[in-house]
Every structure is written in C-alpha cells, then in structure tokens.
Amino acid sequence: MGGVISEMVERARAICDEEFLAKELGHIKTTFFSNGYPAALISSATTHATARPEEHVPSPTAPLLILPYYNGLGEKIKRMGRTIGFQVYFKSAASVRSIVRNDKVRMAPNEKAGVVYEILCTCSASYIGETGNTLSHRYEQHLCYEH
Structure with missing residues (x-):
C-alpha cells in the first residue's frame, strides 16, 4: 500500500514548485489518512519518498543517441555519453525471427x-x-x- 503514497509524493515533487510542495504533501497525508490509511504507513512512505534524490531529467537540448545494445560495450558508451553530455539509449537489435515472422492475420x-x-x-x-x-x-x- 505504501507504493501508492510514494508515487503520489513523487508526482508532487516532480510537478509542484518548491513554494507549494509542503502544502501539497500535507494535502496528500490528510487525504490518505481520511481514507483509512494508517498514520505510520503514511509517515513512513512520505519520509522514504522525500529522502530519495530526484531523478535526473535530461535537458531537452542534450543530444540523443539510440544504439543497438552490445554487452560490455553498451555500458562504456553510456558512461562516455554521460560525461560529454549525450543521452544514450539502447534498443534491441532486430533478430532474423522478428524480420521474417509475421503473426498478424490479414483479413480481406x-x-x-x-x-x-x-x-x-x-x-x-x-x-x-x-x-x-x-x-x-x-x-x-x-x-x-x-x-
């Protein structure tokens, strides 16, 4: 049950400006308490969620690089990309099966x-x-x- 509370806190942290965050967190706590959630669970989940560092959101101007993933090499490229300001994402390479096989039944x-x-x-x-x-x-x- 604490996951729902943590997610609401995370959402508040992501959306709210700093000046409104405390009020929003208070509203979240009050709402969950009035809906029958135990106070200890609310407090624990809120403390845990606010203690986590905010996720690094890449800047919209950072160059994006999408590459096929290769074990060992992928991690090095991702690390190198982070140091020079690139966002590196991986996709799985197409297999022969995915190219040849088509399970979709086509209707006339x-x-x-x-x-x-x-x-x-x-x-x-x-x-x-x-x-x-x-x-x-x-x-x-x-x-x-x-x-």
Whole structure:
C-alpha cells in the first residue's frame, strides 16, 4: 500500500514548485489518512519518498543517441555519453525471427466489419454508408433492395 503514497509524493515533487510542495504533501497525508490509511504507513512512505534524490531529467537540448545494445560495450558508451553530455539509449537489435515472422492475420477488405463504404448503383446514383457488419454482408443487403 505504501507504493501508492510514494508515487503520489513523487508526482508532487516532480510537478509542484518548491513554494507549494509542503502544502501539497500535507494535502496528500490528510487525504490518505481520511481514507483509512494508517498514520505510520503514511509517515513512513512520505519520509522514504522525500529522502530519495530526484531523478535526473535530461535537458531537452542534450543530444540523443539510440544504439543497438552490445554487452560490455553498451555500458562504456553510456558512461562516455554521460560525461560529454549525450543521452544514450539502447534498443534491441532486430533478430532474423522478428524480420521474417509475421503473426498478424490479414483479413480481406470485404470481410472487415465497421467500415465506411460507397456503392455505385446501375442508375448512376451512389450510396455512402457505414456498417457494423462485414462489407460483403452489407453489399448483399443492398442487392436485395436494389431499385
């Protein structure tokens, strides 16, 4: 349960200006206490969350470098980037499996439900509609009512 309190304190620290932080922390404590949280838990979680150093948020102007991760080399690059002001992030390299394999089942356009469609009639009129059914089902309905 203390995680919820800690997260609220962290959020307050991240969002509030210094002049409003004490008042916001008081509000958080009061709210949790009035909702039945034990005072000892509230105090402990609040103290623990405020004792943590604020996370370093990279400056928006710091250059960003995204590289594939290689064990051993990645840590050195990240450390070097930190010393010269780069933000280094890693992504996993594409595997042959991820390139070749495609599990997504593709539906034929006439089997998709919930589509907007246009049907051109033989009398040069057109009908635009939207259906929750499949397109083929709706087309069959139009053929039944053809004028």
